[in-house]
Structures are given as structure tokens and as C-alpha cells.
Amino acid sequence: MSALAAVKLSGIINHALARLTTSATVGVDSTMNPEGISPLGVASWVDRSVGYAIAYPRLTLSLRPPTKASRVYRCTVKLVLPTMETTSASTMTGINPAPTKAYDCTFIGEFFLPERSTLLERQTLFSRAATLFTQLVNASDGAPTDSTGSPLEAAVTTFENVY
Numbered sequence: 001m002s003a004l005a006a007v008k009l010s011g012i013i014n015h016a017l018a019r020l021t022t023s024a025t026v027g028v029d030s031t032m033n034p035e036g037i038s039p040l041g042v043a044s045w046v047d048r049s050v051g052y053a054i055a056y057p058r059l060t061l062s063l064r065p066p067t068k069a070s071r072v073y074r075c076t077v078k079l080v081l082p083t084m085e086t087t088s089a090s091t092m093t094g095i096n097p098a099p100t101k102a103y104d105c106t107f108i109g110e111f112f113l114p115e116r117s118t119l120l121e122r123q124t125l126f127s128r129a130a131t132l133f134t135q136l137v138n139a140s141d142g143a144p145t146d147s148t149g150s151p152l153e154a155a156v157t158t159f160e161n162v163y
Contacts, residue, residue: 030047030049030057031047032059033048035058041063042061043060044060045059046058046059054099054101055084055099057080057081058079059077059078059080061077062076064076066115072112072113073115074111075113076110077108078107079106080104080105082104083102084099085101087099111125111129113125132148132150134150135153
């Protein structure tokens, strides 16, 4: 279990965040292509390289403006990675069964941004939230390196709880 400990967040991190991949020659391993914008203003992107629509990984993004009841912008991002069911090679008739989705792994993130907030406040919030997804933060000269101590990665990858 992760201990309930300090989580270092950086409000001074460059907004062009970059992480190293595990490949020396490849920067990305999937590309989300625009699918469209719904009548409710939700933009969506999908990775069509999978071959059939039921298995497309999907990214959606929406920005809802303030209302009379709530003077807050609401920015919502959602990433869905489907996992397909394992099926037999063919049925007794020799016809391959239709692909079936087993489950989705999903991330949903939301920012609530008062319309009175400043650009600097929104940039700082974005930087600190992004720090939750990183392990190391470097100064612009490459040193010193500081571990963020975020418990988020362990919670997601190994179900390690905070105690």
C-alpha cells in the first residue's frame, strides 16, 4: 500500500509536457482521429486501426460554459479503452462469431473553472493536475530531479490503496 504521504505538485512545469517513451525510435503507438462533434458540443476522436468500430479506443472532450445557476466552466475529458471478449475461431457452421466487447477501462477527468479565474490560475491548476500523472519533475536545466510522490499511478496500475 502507498502511505498517505506528501504529493509534490508543480505549478511551474512547462505546459508542453513531455514524457519519454519506452522506445528509442517511436513516440506514439496509437493515433486518435477526429470523429465529430455531437449536437451537445462533445468532440470525439477514435483510433480506427483496430478494424471494427466496437473496439475503437475513444477520446471525448467537452467544455460547458457557465449558466445562470453556476458561473463555472466545466471541462470534461474521457478516455475509453475497450477490451474484446475472447471467442472461438468459428462456430459449428464455420462462420466466425461477431466481435463482442468484454469491458472498458475508462478515465474521466473534469476541471471546474470559475469564469472569474485568471489565466495564470488555470495554467497552474493544469500544471499541478498534470503532475499527478508524472513520476519525476526536472528543472529546465535538467537538474535537480524531484520525485512527485503521487500515489495515483500505483492506485491505477496495481490497485495499491493509500493507508
